[in-house]
Amino acid sequence: MKNKSLVSINDLSKEEIYSILDLAEEFEKSPNPKLLEGKVVATLFYEPSTRTRLSFESAVNRLGGRVIGFSEASTSSVSKGESLKDTILTVANYSDLIVMRHPIEGSARYASEVSPVPIINAGDGANQHPTQTLLDLYSIRKTQGKLDNLKIVMIGDLKYGRTVHSLLMAMSRFGASFTFISPEELKMPQEYKMYLDELGLKYEEHSELAPNIKDADIVYMTRVQRERFSDPMEYEKVKNAYILRNHMLEGTKENMKVLHPLPRVNEINTDVDTSPKAYYFTQALNGVYTRMAIMALILGLK
Numbered sequence: 001m002k003n004k005s006l007v008s009i010n011d012l013s014k015e016e017i018y019s020i021l022d023l024a025e026e027f028e029k030s031p032n033p034k035l036l037e038g039k040v041v042a043t044l045f046y047e048p049s050t051r052t053r054l055s056f057e058s059a060v061n062r063l064g065g066r067v068i069g070f071s072e073a074s075t076s077s078v079s080k081g082e083s084l085k086d087t088i089l090t091v092a093n094y095s096d097l098i099v100m101r102h103p104i105e106g107s108a109r110y111a112s113e114v115s116p117v118p119i120i121n122a123g124d125g126a127n128q129h130p131t132q133t134l135l136d137l138y139s140i141r142k143t144q145g146k147l148d149n150l151k152i153v154m155i156g157d158l159k160y161g162r163t164v165h166s167l168l169m170a171m172s173r174f175g176a177s178f179t180f181i182s183p184e185e186l187k188m189p190q191e192y193k194m195y196l197d198e199l200g201l202k203y204e205e206h207s208e209l210a211p212n213i214k215d216a217d218i219v220y221m222t223r224v225q226r227e228r229f230s231d232p233m234e235y236e237k238v239k240n241a242y243i244l245r246n247h248m249l250e251g252t253k254e255n256m257k258v259l260h261p262l263p264r265v266n267e268i269n270t271d272v273d274t275s276p277k278a279y280y281f282t283q284a285l286n287g288v289y290t291r292m293a294i295m296a297l298i299l300g301l302k
Contacts, residue, residue, distance in 0.1 A: 002300035005112035005119040009130040009170045016297075017170070021138050023293035023302055024286070027062075031289065035301040036065030042095035043069035044087065045122070046102045051262055051284050052122050052132070056099050059291040068094060085114050092117045097299060118298050126160040132261055133166035135290040136220075139283045140171075143257045144217055147174040153213050155181040155242055156222035156267055158188040163261040164222060168192055178203040179212055183241045186224065210248045217253065219244070221260045221267050221280075246271040259283050 001016055012020075027033065041060045045053050053071060060067050069091075084102070088111045091098060100111055101122040108121035108128070123129040141147050152171055154164045158180055168178065168188075178196065180188045180203060187205065196203050206212045213219050221244055243266055244258065260268060260280040272278050296302040 001297040003118055004298060005108075005115070005121075006130050006294060006298065007108045007112050007119065007121045007124075008128045009133045009166045011130070014173055017134070017137065017173075020134055020290065020293045020297065021141060023296065024134075024138050024289040027289040027292045028286075031292075032062050032064075034064030035296050036060060036063035036299070039063075039065040039097070039299060040095045041065055041067055041295065042091045042098045043067060043071075043122075044091065044098060044100045044102075045069070045071050046100070047123070048072060049101055049122070051287065052101065052129075055284070055287040056122065056131075056291050058288050059295060062288065063292055063296065065295075069099075084111060088115045088119075097295060120294065120298070123162055126162050126165070128166050129162040129261075130166055131287070131291055131294060132163050133170050134294065135283065135287040136163070136167050136259060136261075137170055138286050138290050139257075139259060139279060140218055142286070143279060144255060147171070149175045150177075150217040151179070151215055152176050152218045152220060153179040153181065153216040154188070154220045154222070155209060155213075155244070157186045157224045158182045158222070159186040161222045164188070164220065165192060167220065169195070172196060172199055172201055175201070177201060179216070180205045181207065181209055181212055181242065183207065186241075209242045209244065213248070213256075214252055216256055219252075219256060219258045221258060221264070223260075223263065223265045223267050242267055243269055244272055245269045246275055249275055249277050252277070 043053055043056055057067050092115050097118050099120045099122050100108055102124050105125035105127040108119060108124040112119040121128060121130055144150060158164055256277055257279040258277050262280060262284055
């Protein structure tokens, strides 16, 4: 992985995924190794972010590095009309690694093609979010003891949700079966279903929540993303399509865990928070260890 950009989960081999997860486990046991002393990481967030940006910054700090960058485009020269290419070429002069979130699909791939330093995609529109996927894989392996042959239920915004797209691509390598639960307007795009068909992997599609989570190993909730809708009325129609409540977890598998990339709005009721099956806040913590591992490997420090 040394000096390689991470734009898509497909940029990684299965062996590289395992290397990241194993190193993340090391960092969880010893979270302040100071491997990045003398290194500078730039975080360029053209879209608002809390968990991803702060967990990257926490990861850099725990590794002993320094962080520069901006948390919204309006505070950068983008507001003056600077192109993405010019921003990347300029910031690359000041840093060893660039972490970027951008609203346009394909922007991270383009940035990786023009940048002299590695790019980590922290989300490009509705396309991919590979570091979220890696922390999801870490969370799944930690709670299930394995990645192979699991039943994954994905709920909510499956059309625009880059986290579910990336997770589907990743878990398909491990022989997962999938259940998709969404309103008609937010169904999993056809291209991802065709991908599963080509691999011979099973999937089901449903519109009801409670009856279809009983045999899940992982329930992956997502919020309906207001920012992906050009028509506010369309958003209002589907924003509260699914709300997971604690009583719905009765009769589910003992090992089942509820994951969510966060932030949540209404899609997981707060009464779920006290359930032993709720794992989303620990999942967010796992993002620090996983991102530490990704940066250490890309910079050749491990």
